[in-house]
Amino acid sequence: MMLSRPIYLFSTVFVMGFCYIFFLTMMREGLPERLPVAIVDLDQSSISRRFFREIQATAMTEVTLRCTSFEEARDEMQKGNIHGIIVIPRDFYKDLLAYRRPEVSFYVNNAYLIGGTLSYKDFLTMSALGSGAVQREMLRAKGLTETAIMGRIQPIIIDSHMIGNPWANYGVYLINLLLPGVLQLMILLLTIYAIGIELKNKTSRDWLEAGEGSLVAALAGKLAPYTILFSILGLAGNILLYKYVQYPMHGSFAVFSLATILYVLAYQAIGIFMIGLFPVLRDGISFAALYGILAFTYAGFTFPIEAMPPVAQGASVLFPIRHYFKIYVSEALLGTSSVNIIIYFAALLAFLVLPFLVYRRLKNALINQNYPLK
């Protein structure tokens, strides 16, 4: 049955395989490097050229364009070719020597938040280094040691620890949740399709009979292969991400994999619930599409739930991916496998009650076939 139509194989193995390859190759750099920026050097002195070399040396940005005017650079920014612009004013060197504090300007394009933020960070570091370099020359001339100089140039330094993701790998932020996101989408759609198609083709009575009149047996028989297939796809993803690509997994891989299986079951239960609620294939699919797409928002891995309006926050508990995300943070990032996450496992289990709520309604629909077909 499962292999009889291309849609089944396509929507499971192909879709998941494609997404794994797509996201891992797309973000293989981990953190965007050598973002293109422009420099407008109106001074053309030895010191302004040194500035240029300093930027080239930083990891995050790379000067791909040297413009003669700010207007030219801004044009390139509006075309989307560069993320930032540095302007070194005329007479920069002269003013620096005369202690007139010439000002370096930098402009970043934050319409693309990631590129903008990273370029900004690089520019900020660089301009601090620029001031520091001048000060250092001066203190050196006074005969201070390097340590003494550093204490004066930069009295406070920040030692930043990134818990669980020490390289600030962008893939770790996104891929770990995007892929389970795609998985839940496919689970929902296929669960509803597998049941709904029986209604649509008016074969639901035969199907029930195959389960000897028991809906539980019929459902189990139909959905168990999917449970196995989706669990394998989910676990294969875990192995790929945490073993092969070596994304951080500070806690127990086994506990997290258990969560993955529960996650598959929870979404299958929601699928049954939806087709039970709307026993029309078309309606079930539309509803699943709406709900499934919202999961990417309600996992809370891009924009934290706490920052949403209070009215919108509560809905997050209705999405298994939210609980899965919490387990992921505890297990993978923090490695604090403990009583803290039991509540999220319980939440995933709670979704398994849903099919029983629509048991009668679904069974009646299967027997009577009294809903519109299209």
Added chain:
Amino acid sequence: MKSKKSKNSFVGNALKDLFDVFRGEFVHVFKDSGVMIIFFFAGILYPLLYNGIYNNEYVYQIPIAVVDESSSAESREFVRKVNATREVEVAYKCINLEEAKELFNKRKVNGVIYIPRDYHVKLRNMEQATISIYNDMSSFLYYKGLMMAVNYTMLDESHKIQIERYNSAGVAGEQAEQIVKPIPYNDVVFYNPGNGFTSFLIPAILVLIIHQTLFFGIGMLAGTAREENRHHTLVPEHLRGNGIFRVIIGKALCYFVIYAAISAYVLGFVPKLFGLPHIGNIWTLFHLLVPFLFATIFFSMTISVFVKNRETGLITFLFFTLILLFLSGFSWPRSNMPVFWQYVSYLFPATHGIQGYIKINTMAAELRHVRFEYIGLWIQTGVYFILASGTLLLTLRKEKNRLETEQD
């Protein structure tokens, strides 16, 4: 004379056929509740929903814990300044790092600042003092918030301490500034000055909503037609062959008219309604919209040949919504995308549509700035028009053959 007359009647017939198809497709759209839901309900609801959820733009006042082992005037000043930033809020003051880590692991705080015992001693001895921070990496925005807050405070404090030192050494005023900061900087953030997440995300989402609702709606219409075997009756006998273009264009015009209205709402009105960036010129936007809609329509018609049933379009291609979003390069920068995926992205109208819209709407780009996208969309329009016509011809031929064999 004669040839002119026949030419006139050719044009006349073509226009009449075109109008018939156009009107017929309108009826199909408005009679199909599934398509109506996708076109109108989703088109209107999704922008409101996403704006509602992402209404806040920023993550303000991220709760953090502070461990101040230095307990000095200097450390207290640092903590006070961090607390004053809009990004974070000191929710807990802990006596040791273990306590703070416990709060962190219990997810009560999304970051920890640790000021060691010797902080003030080092500062007084003019050595480098270190402050440690522990970032919550579960969301990029937590990390960014704490980093920004601490770095601004550090720069501010460093500057103040340096000035104080030079003052006590007898160097004052402008002269001290000259030494401490010989090269001041001036930073300007363009197009999204508040670093807003909403202003960054929603414009891309809006274009994607147009692209995807059109795609799934057209797919559903084609799937239904196929289930009911309607292609046969849908394309009148006299329009087989060259008349096929009239069918394609007639349908496309129908979708275009509907989506011109929906786009005006989604791309023109919604950003104004929710105070998102909208500094673009409306005529420039219109210029982009025309090829974007036609490219999307012909693209959808081409792919819809593979859609066998009403529902299969959504099932098989819904996941691609996410792929299209990332292919557009609004998040992971295009400059850092593998070349292969860059080329793949040019296959989809969504890529040029999202890029063009962000540039015009958010960055006030003129048509010459989005020339690449504009030309790209017209090329897609041409290519997909040809492909859509070709696939429809093939389908008709196949059906005709099938019917003939059935009759035999």
